[in-house]
């Protein structure tokens with residue numbers, strides 16, 4: 112950890128402290144005065160009001176001027192801190208984050224993609240934000256950064272990790288059913304480790320191409336591999352399973368085979384598994400060959 | 414609704430209004446007091462519906478994972494909760510109920526300027542509400558977009574968004590009609606001697622609010638029509654793949670919905686400004702500043718909508734300007750708080766239920782306002798935007814602020830119309846439970862947001878579990894207090910102790926007429942000779 116590194120967190124936190132500090136003083140002051148007056152002038156102790164003063168121009172001037180000065184100070188520091196969040200360091204590593212309902216995918220300059228955002232410690236990272244459908248939000252609380260991911264718009268965000276570790280990455284803009292499940296992590300690793308991860312070209316440590324396709328296309332945002340229920344049914348044990356689907360309002364039972372998998376990917380709304388919402392988007396970009404790979408993977412996933 | 418007793422209220426009371434009989438005497442009455450009560454029971458009914466939905470949301474969030482409902486249900490519930498609370502409770506709430514009940518009497522008028530338009534407003538409101546309710550049970554089911562209906566999501570979802578939006582559209586017309594009615598009434602129907610400088614501050618706040626309703630609501634109407642066009646005709650105005658712009662929707666939405674926040678809070682400030690002097694037996698401190706700051710808030714508040722969009726990708730120049738203006742609007746609110754507190758100085762303070770709710774308004778509203786500073790400052794807003802922090806913040810403002818002021822008004826003014834009052838002790842216990850429960854419920858959310866938990870989250874990571882549980886427990890304490898409040902208040906109004914014409918020792922005009930008020934309010938045209946908080950001038954001991 113480098114204590115001198117100017118991170119987004121270190122730019123923003125003092126402003127939190129400043130505003131919270133002043134607010135706390137004001138709140139305590141207001142509360143203490145109010146409670147004090149109530150105790151001192153309660154009717155059992157002060158049966159009659161001892162003043163009928165209804166205004167005081169000097170007091171009004173003072174308590175107009177004071178808050179004005181205070182809030183202008185807050186405005187200034189808030190703006191200055193915001194500029195830090197906008198001024199991207201020159202040497203930043205560029206990554207493109209693609210958001211879709213409801214998963215994240217991060218693409219690096221060499222073409223590598225990953226569902227988690229790997230970054231080198233100590234090096235600023237510039238994240239370009241792309242949405243494939245509705246508005247999402249890129250939010251990493253640990254770095255105090257957030258930016259909406261708006262379809263058709265070029266947004267970006269930057270941050271730098273000052274120590275190795277994993278931080279939560281959330282979708283902050285409501286985007287439907289799987290919004291709260293649209294969670295990933297930022298994995299900060301030492302530079303050397305990052306380089307070797309990055310150059311680890313896809314397919315070398317093969318878990319099977321099918322699985323990679325599922326990851327890359329965000330399928331795993333809604334379907335688990337371990338049997339747990341997410342937005343959609345789990346893939347575990349899917350091959351040959353008998354499922355009840357609703358086709359055009361009518362229930363029927365079918366056995367999962369290649370034709371069913373293909374139809375579910377191309378026309379997800381045609382057969383909807385009973386008990387699940389019809390929310391999956393079609394994936395026309397997956398070729399027949401891709402689907403074969405996925406089917407091969409399913410056959411193994413017991 | 415009606416107070417029950419062997420001895421009926423005086424024959425002249427608006428309860429025995431003749432003409433129509435039975436329920437039609439209410440549904441088609443043009444008397445502002447009857448319309449006020451119609452509004453009161455409608456908005457309060459919707460408030461209770463919203464509370465039940467809010468409690469269900471909290472139960473779901475009690476523990477990570479599925480607790481009592483699935484994600485689709487959760488998303489629909491927070492949407493309906495938000496729509497009901499905003500459009501059916503708090504926006505029409507003060508104007509419709511206490512505005513109608515009190516304002517004409519406070520300015521010495523027999524009724525509002527356009528009594529039939531007033532009745533029509535209520536019908537429009539109920540019609541819109543009925544459409545919104547229908548949308549929940551028909552078509553693709555309750556909308557799941559959040560109360561903000563952001564595009565492009567709201568044009569894609571299969572739920573019944575169009576019908577719900579149409580209902581809100583209709584409710585908007587009701588709001589505009591009330592605004593026009595109140596502005597006209599306050600200009601034209603003030604009694605002799607009721608100068609602008611003698612208007613009760615509640616009336617001043619209604620006046621400022623009415624202008625916001627007239628000027629801002631049409632923009633909401635257009636925006637809602639555009640959502641429907643986008644869904645039904647596929648106009649693509651907000652769809653980038655067809656040359657549209659999703660951010661334009663957000664601008665349009667907040668150009669109305671930020672000023673709408675002042676429709677929610679200004680009348681509440683007016684209520685507080687009327688109650689505190691009475692229970693401190695002192696004139697309000699800084700009458701002119703409070704009246705003027707209402708107008709200043711209403712005017713400047715229409716220029717700050719962009720503070721809802723600091724993370725959206727809007728230009729940095731826009732963020733600079735909107736952040737600056739947001740801090741400017743904070744100043745008049747601070748001035749009001751200082752004035753209320755100073756009113757207590759050297760008074761003779763009685764802590765009865767309306768006063769307790771009013772004083773806790775000051776605290777809760779201050780917390781809401783101070784957390785607002787974090788959101789006004791560009792750097793810090795980035796972290797807390799769209800998190801539970803915001804949810805905590807706006808509940809402090811509209812529930813701790815407007816909501817508590819609404820409870821204060823219920824205890825303060827309803828006895829005037831029923832001729833009977835609630836029991837004091839249970840009212841204080843109810844207040845205490847609600848105050849404690851409220852802070853546990855929403856302060857936990859503020860902290861959760863700082864820790865990074867986003868809003869509109871059906872599920873969350875385990876690290877957020879303890880505070881979520883605490884928050885849910887707070888919601889139960891709050892609910893217990895609310896039940897006690899309701900039972901005590903309504904039982905009291907039916908069969909509690911009788912009250913005279915001026916139970917609290919107020920100096921505004923509503924306390925100078927019989928309880929319950931006669932149909933025409935004043936037997937003869939009043940001539941006003943003293944200010945609204947001039948207790949000596951009004952001859953109050």
Ligand code: HEM
Nearest residue numbers: 467468470471491495498503559560811812868869870888
């Ligand atoms: C017992 C009372 C209440 C409880 C327990 C409660 C609880 C909640 C909760 C848990 C959320 C959703 C948080 C999330 O998932 O993002 C929420 C949202 C909201 N609440 Fe409440 N609330 C209550 C009263 C109120 C009142 C009185 C108002 C306004 C007058 C209000 C207005 C809203 C609004 C506008 C939203 C945002 C909905 C959206 O995100 O679209 N609530 N409330």
Ligand SMILES: [Cu+2]
Nearest residue numbers: 282284286290
């Ligand atoms: Cu999302």
Ligand SMILES: [Cu+2]
Nearest residue numbers: 671674718721
């Ligand atoms: Cu706003």
